[in-house]
Amino acid sequence: MGENDRDVLRPHAEVQYADELAALAEHDDRERPPNWRLSPWAVVEYLMGGTLPDGTVIAPKYVGKRRLIEVAVATLATDRALLLLGVPGTAKTWVSEHLAAAISGDSTQLVQGTAGTTEETLRYGWNYARLLAEGPTEAALVPSPIYRSMQAGAIARVEELTRMPSDVQDALVTALSEKSMPIPELDTEVLATRGFNVIATANDRDRGVNDLSAALRRRFNTVVLPLPDTADEEIAIVAQRVNELGTALALPPVPSSADEIRRVVTVFRELRDGQTADGGTSLKVPSGTLSTAEAISVVTNGLSLAAHFGSGQLSADDVAAGVVGAVVRDPTHDGVAWREYLESVVAHRDGWGDFYDACRALG
Structure with missing residues (x-):
């Protein structure tokens, strides 16, 4: 080059x-x-x-x-x-x-x-x-x-x-x-x-x-070309593309973001599939595609927030706004689906308290 x-x-x-x-x-x-x-x-x-x-x-x-x-x-x-x-x-x-x-x-x-x-x-x-x-x-x-x-x-x-x-x-x-x-x-x-x-x-x-x-x-x-078969496959795709985009955009380096990438991918896959990963809870499906490309965009935007306005490490606060924006395209239908998911799944998931609070803070 x-x-x-x-x-x-x-x-x-x-x-x-x-x-x-x-x-x-x-x-x-x-x-x-x-x-x-x-x-x-x-x-x-x-x-x-x-x-x-x-x-x-x-x-x-x-x-x-x-x-x-x-x-x-x-x-x-x-x-x-x-x-x-x-x-x-x-x-x-x-x-x-x-x-x-x-x-x-x-x-x-x-x-x-x-x-x-x-x-x-x-x-x-x-x-x-x-x-x-x-x-x-x-x-x-x-x-x-x-x-x-x-x-x-x-x-x-x-x-x-x-x-x-x-x-x-x-x-x-x-x-x-x-x-x-x-x-x-x-x-x-x-x-x-x-x-x-x-x-x-x-x-x-x-x-x-x-x-x-x-x-x-x-x-x-x-x-x-199908959506990725497994969560691990989709996480690998998101991690690779986020790393490439971060380099191309000259974003300041941010420490490992694997946990937040996994969280974003999990949210997108569950809402896309209409059920939680364990199959235990049925969910309303939002109108958006919630694609891998959108997950990449959410994480990349979160990295920019973390680098320029946050602690320097990708956190739940940095990805929450992007997730909500991707899910809630139609305030009426998607808003109901998101609130139900937030209260019935996210609120009770171990280790997701910070993400729940960040999403609730967005109103």
């Missing part, structure tokens, strides 16, 4: 983990698909983590079932595009970025899907000053990330695919099925270079908003 990169708040994956990618490439003697920087095996190793023969440690980027990542990588080596599906906060965007970084060395060919995304965003647009002056020419054309990836034989990323209107989504069909992009204004087309593929992400919560057409769905192989 260069001097200028150290001032970047969030470097792209291929920059932040350049040393790991270079080490993997050096030791990677397996067959690589056309235009791939690494073999499929090395891409999975980069995502899942491991130790190379020379002792280089590859940090895990995804904590979960290895088979899911193997299926995702194998899909990208075929003519099928990849759809990463799951509830918010299951690392879909994170996995998408790291897959593109490892395969193409470039994770920046990105289309962000919204209700306002147009077909031109997926295909190409025009520099209208040049268009008026010169008419439709190649120089006046403004390529989309999909267009550029097709030319380069690289991975393109489409975030929140189902947020786009259905007719806009279908602009992908020709690119994914025919591996070409017609440009009728120039009476020509772009033909995809070998290595081109697309990774799209979509949230389970968006089903029914703009469902994929049957034609588009057939062009994708879907991999569902």
Whole structure:
């Protein structure tokens, strides 16, 4: 990472983990698909983590079932595009970025899907000053990330695919099925270079908003990224990402925060599941997702409070406000669910008195 990169708040994956990618490439003697920087095996190793023969440690980027990542990588080596599906906060965007970084060395060919995304965003647009002056020419054309990836034989990323209107989504069909992009204004087309593929992400919560057409769905192989199976797995994910974010944000160092991370994860998992960890008490489920990503945000904010305004050590006071804010999105429904949880579970749990008091103090 260069001097200028150290001032970047969030470097792209291929920059932040350049040393790991270079080490993997050096030791990677397996067959690589056309235009791939690494073999499929090395891409999975980069995502899942491991130790190379020379002792280089590859940090895990995804904590979960290895088979899911193997299926995702194998899909990208075929003519099928990849759809990463799951509830918010299951690392879909994170996995998408790291897959593109490892395969193409470039994770920046990105289309962000919204209700306002147009077909031109997926295909190409025009520099209208040049268009008026010169008419439709190649120089006046403004390529989309999909267009550029097709030319380069690289991975393109489409975030929140189902947020786009259905007719806009279908602009992908020709690119994914025919591996070409017609440009009728120039009476020509772009033909995809070998290595081109697309990774799209979509949230389970968006089903029914703009469902994929049957034609588009057939062009994708879907991999569902689940929430972490166990509390320990989720705690490990939160601890790792909080540590990385703390370093990136230059937060003052805070002593071990394992106890508070476990507490935040426990609260989120119990309310998400609608029962306590021992299965002994049924709970009302709040309207929010209470995802791993939100747990990371709560703990990171708590570390900032502890470092700048607290004792220097993460405490219940530092995480309480973040937990309450994450749980109580709808004051009516969520407020009832939270108060019942606080009084029936937290108040009677050994060692949680400080957290109970901190939450009660927030009103």
